[in-house]
Amino acid sequence: MEFPSFLHRSSFQKNPLTTLSSSVIDTQSRLLKITIHIPEAMKKIISLSFAVLLAHSSFGQNATTTPVGAITISLPAGKTSMISVPLLGEPAYSGQITSFSANTTTVNGTTWTAGQFAGTPPYFLRIKSGLHAGRMLRIVSNTTSSLTVNTSDNMGVNVPLTTSGKSVAAGDIIEIITGDTLGSLFGTTAADILPLVAARRLGDADQVATYDPISGKASSYYFNTTNGYWTKSGVLGNQNNTVINPGQGIGILTQPLGGTKNLTFLGTVPDVPPTFKLEPKRVERYGTTFPVDITLGQLSFGPNWVTNSRFGSADQISVWQPGPGKYIAYFKKADNNWYQNGVTAAQNSTVISAGTAINILTYNNISNTGNLTGSQVLYTIPLPYSL
Numbered sequence: 292m293e294f295p296s297f298l299h300r301s302s303f304q305k306n307p308l309t310t311l312s313s314s315v316i317d318t319q320s321r322l323l324k325i326t327i328h329i330p331e332a333m334k335k336i337i338s339l340s341f342a343v344l345l346a347h348s349s350f351g352q353n354a355t356t357t358p359v360g361a362i363t364i365s366l367p368a369g370k371t372s373m374i375s376v377p378l379l380g381e382p383a384y385s386g387q388i389t390s391f392s393a394n395t396t397t398v399n400g401t402t403w404t405a406g407q408f409a410g411t412p413p414y415f416l417r418i419k420s421g422l423h424a425g426r427m428l429r430i431v432s433n434t435t436s437s438l439t440v441n442t443s444d445n446m447g448v449n450v451p452l453t454t455s456g457k458s459v460a461a462g463d464i465i466e467i468i469t470g471d472t473l474g475s476l477f478g479t480t481a482a483d484i485l486p487l488v489a490a491r492r493l494g495d496a497d498q499v500a501t502y503d504p505i506s507g508k509a510s511s512y513y514f515n516t517t518n519g520y521w522t523k524s525g526v527l528g529n530q531n532n533t534v535i536n537p538g539q540g541i542g543i544l545t546q547p548l549g550g551t552k553n554l555t556f557l558g559t560v561p562d563v564p565p566t567f568k569l570e571p572k573r574v575e576r577y578g579t580t581f582p583v584d585i586t587l588g589q590l591s592f593g594p595n596w597v598t599n600s601r602f603g604s605a606d607q608i609s610v611w612q613p614g615p616g617k618y619i620a621y622f623k624k625a626d627n628n629w630y631q632n633g634v635t636a637a638q639n640s641t642v643i644s645a646g647t648a649i650n651i652l653t654y655n656n657i658s659n660t661g662n663l664t665g666s667q668v669l670y671t672i673p674l675p676y677s678l
Contacts, residue, residue, distance in 0.1 A: 375578020378558025425566030540648025
């Protein structure tokens with residue numbers, strides 16, 4: 292059987308855990324039906340024009356592995372696209388918590404090496420059951436049996452694993468997943484990053500932008516052909532290891548020449564509803580983390596979401612619209628319908644395309660029942676599909 296052009300034979304031969312039993316493209320339903328264990332080296336952007344390869348319940352899978360698949364995101368020439376990667380990194384471990392503290396979890400029977408999950412590539416603790424199910428926390432250090440994580444969710448305030456009334460528990464299921472960096476996601480050579488454009492100067496290259504919710508500022512990166520690595524605008528040094536967090540929204544500005552660019556991502560399909568940490572009056576940029584289109588009406592943030600008849604007094608989400616190239620903001624009223632500011636009709640049928648980044652602004656959660664510490668809240672969005 293011939294391998295698809297982006298799945299190099301050497302990548303499979305070097306990894307004894309890899310199995311590839313079938314690969315069939317159904318051009319009518321635009322599905323890739325595949326049974327495969329993908330090595331992390333392959334979870335990067337592939338420069339191949341592909342249709343979206345996932346549908347609500349048609350994920351490639353077998354009985355012993357997490358469902359895997361691929362998804363293509365198209366970038367129009369000369370415009371900014373706000374995207375997120377809705378597929379996760381390869382699981383490196385799965386088990387159950389035996390004990391825990393505010394920022395550590397311990398498991399029994401592991402064969403870890405101290406420091407194995409710290410550094411580069413980044414690793415994340417993914418909690419799959421219990422009151423923190425759906426959280427993905429960066430691992431900052433590990434022993435042979437315990438993990439220490441960053442409980443700020445890459446934001447300003449920590450939400451401890453032992454939070455009163457909302458604590459993890461012994462027996463909760465966890466995974467360790469491999470995270471991404473600019474280099475692992477987009478490539479580490481000018482040839483690797485194709486069809487993105489590398490150049491000597493920022494203004495001549497395609498640019499990747501990340502957003503810091505604490506400072507409220509964006510940073511732009513481009514692949515510098517003189518230096519041979521990813522460079523941050525205004526900063527010297529190699530930025531290949533800049534971390535792209537799971538579900539993080541990123542912007543890509545393409546050069547006007549060359550037409551639409553199609554970028555295909557491979558990875559594992561989220562099988563647990565994602566949990567977001569949203570701090571009051573701070574804009575957070577996420578993707579929905581779903582590899583399928585959803586509507587606003589399917590987007591439910593739970594009882595802590597602030598509804599109001601006035602746009603300025605309600606929690607808001609802004610959905611990127613690639614046509615006009617801008618965000619459009621929506622809010623919920625007490626009738627549980629989504630509305631666009633200044634538009635009378637409900638907007639529940641508005642589509643959020645797979646791989647689209649959204650901005651989330653929480654108005655004021657401090658007075659709401661169910662807060663963790665009064666200044667931060669965990670929100671969980673139901674899965675729009677069954678596995």
